[in-house]
Amino acid sequence: KAGVTQTPRYLIKTRGQQVTLSCSPISGHRSVSWYQQTPGQGLQFLFEYFSETQRNKGNFPGRFSGRQFSNSRSEMNVSTLELGDSALYLCASSLVWDRERNEQFFGPGTRLTVL
Amino acid sequence: QQQVKQSPQSLIVQKGGISIINCAYENTAFDYFPWYQQFPGKGPALLIAIRPDVSEKKEGRFTISFNKSAKQFSLHIMDSQPGDSATYFCAASSNYGQNFVFGPGTRLSVLP
Numbered sequence: 001k002a003g004v005t006q007t008p009r010y011l012i013k014t015r016g017q018q019v020t021l022s023c024s025p026i027s028g029h030r031s032v033s034w035y036q037q038t039p040g041q042g043l044q045f046l047f048e049y050f051s052e053t054q055r056n057k058g059n060f061p062g063r064f065s066g067r068q069f070s071n072s073r074s075e076m077n078v079s080t081l082e083l084g085d086s087a088l089y090l091c092a093s094s095l096v097w098d099r100e101r102n103e104q105f106f107g108p109g110t111r112l113t114v115l
Numbered sequence: 116q117q118q119v120k121q122s123p124q125s126l127i128v129q130k131g132g133i134s135i136i137n138c139a140y141e142n143t144a145f146d147y148f149p150w151y152q153q154f155p156g157k158g159p160a161l162l163i164a165i166r167p168d169v170s171e172k173k174e175g176r177f178t179i180s181f182n183k184s185a186k187q188f189s190l191h192i193m194d195s196q197p198g199d200s201a202t203y204f205c206a207a208s209s210n211y212g213q214n215f216v217f218g219p220g221t222r223l224s225v226l227p
Binding site: 004033042043044045048056058090092103104105106107108109 | 128156157158159160162204206214215216217218219
């Protein structure tokens with residue numbers, strides 16, 4: 001069974017640009033969460049989608065947005081990139097929207113570098 | 116109040132020894148506490164999780180101890196192996212869903 005896949009794996013952008021990251025959850029999984037991981041701030045929750053609806057949102061500016069499609073695939077978008085947006089962006093999927101009944105499987109992440 | 120504190124930042128243990136990582140939280144609304152293991156170049160993987168109505172949970176060599184009154188919980192890795200060398204994160208959540216607050220991580224090195 002294939003794991004969570006994220007594309008691209010590496011990305012280099014310049015300040016002011018925008019970027020779209022993609023996440024394909026494990027087949028059958030309907031919940032997708034996004035996290036930002038940096039050496040300084042650690043792992044921080046961005047948002048979570050279930051059945052194409054955003055269920056939870058972390059404390060990030062509106063430049064960070066996401067969506068989920070009917071096939072559960074998800075994208076996140078960062079507009080007007082800043083140097084501080086350089087990070088590993090992790091996607092995680094789980095079967096349903098319930099943290100206790102379903103393990104959250106993480107993808108390998110997309111390494112974004114903003115120059 | 117949303118913060119989860121974690122110590123130590125790094126830990127070196129001999130093979131066969133016990134690795135202990137501690138976490139503390141302030142938000143009494145937190146009611147679910149998972150631990151994640153992350154290897155370089157990989158995403159975090161769930162190790163074990165606990166709810167505050169249980170004081171201890173064991174899965175294989177991994178044990179979570181939970182002290183609700185002190186708002187602290189810890190991960191014990193018994194008979195530590197070089198393959199356990201990774202970064203460990205504690206986390207906490209108060210809502211249904213997967214929006215966890217993570218600790219800063221502990222880099223564990225198990226020497227052969």
